[in-house]
Amino acid sequence: MTDYTVEFVGTGEEITVSDKQTILKRCLEEGIAQEYSCRVGMCLACSAEIVEGEVAQPAARGLTEEEREDYALTCMARPLSDLKIDRGKYPPSIEDDTTSDASAEPAAADD
Numbered sequence: 821m822t823d824y825t826v827e828f829v830g831t832g833e834e835i836t837v838s839d840k841q842t843i844l845k846r847c848l849e850e851g852i853a854q855e856y857s858c859r860v861g862m863c864l865a866c867s868a869e870i871v872e873g874e875v876a877q878p879a880a881r882g883l884t885e886e887e888r889e890d891y892a893l894t895c896m897a898r899p900l901s902d903l904k905i906d907r908g909k910y911p912p913s914i915e916d917d918t919t920s921d922a923s924a925e926p927a928a929a930d931d
């Protein structure tokens with residue numbers, strides 16, 4: 821097990837996360853206000869932009885392959901190096917979700 825430092829851009833917060841733990845789990849343990857919802861890599865609520873460093877997140881199904889380079893889903897992501905991340909930054913594909921949600925609205929009733 822290797823411990824890495826995870827620094828949150830703009831807040832001055834810093835935590836230690838092992839390569840066996842998710843960033844979100846450690847945030848919750850340390851009282852850091854990281855947003856989340858599904859905790860299974862689908863909703864993108866826990867997204868953060870990777871400013872520096874690398875993560876392993878094979879189960880981050882809500883991200884495209886390209887987005888996995890620049891964004892971490894903290895509920896799934898485990899550090900592979902020291903990290904700097906910017907919480908609350910969302911990948912471009914979240915816009916697609918908004919579009920598909922709008923098209924999924926039920927049609928008006930006929931009567």
Ligand code: FES
Pocket residue numbers: 855856857858859860861862863864865866867882893894895896
């Ligand atoms: S909490 Fe939903 S993707 Fe992480």
